[in-house]
Amino acid sequence: VSWSSKKQDCMALSTAEAEYVSLSACCSQVLWMRTQLTYYGYHFNKILIYCDSKLAIAISCNPVQHSRTKHIAVRYHFIKEHVENGTIELYFVKTDYQLADLFTKALPTDRFNYLVRRLGMRSLSPQELDRLAKSQ
Incomplete structure (x- = not known):
């Protein structure tokens, strides 16, 4: 993509x-x-x-x-x-391993999280994002 x-x-x-x-x-x-x-x-x-x-x-x-x-x-x-x-x-x-789907399709949560992990990324919860914002 x-x-x-x-x-x-x-x-x-x-x-x-x-x-x-x-x-x-x-x-x-x-x-x-x-x-x-x-x-x-x-x-x-x-x-x-x-x-x-x-x-x-x-x-x-x-x-x-x-x-x-x-x-x-x-x-x-x-x-x-x-x-x-x-x-x-x-x-x-x-298709199960097509990483581009992460950016081009609406995905179920479990599939989204799987592809995020395959990219070596993390999906942060709202609480984690809030904590990170406050630590800045």
Whole structure:
């Protein structure tokens, strides 16, 4: 999740297509961030992106354009080139372990707390927050 989540600017005909468009947008953001970090001396050979859609990964990794995906706007297909060149490497992650859900979905309390812990963070109670505010 980079900066914010937003509504897609195109109409997807399937969930896989919507995930593919999101994956392409993610790729674009990550490549921009890589450029920025390069200015500060950080260099990355490959960028790993974790996605919970096997179909979106399959579309991205398949260099052949199929009749089922030919209607997708050309601007979203640049991710295929980056996957083929090895700039981007896509990995499947089960939805249960998708950390981005923490920032993009309304979650039940137990799932929220689980993802917070996976990020190495703590969820503070109102009492703990109050104590911290008073100690300043």
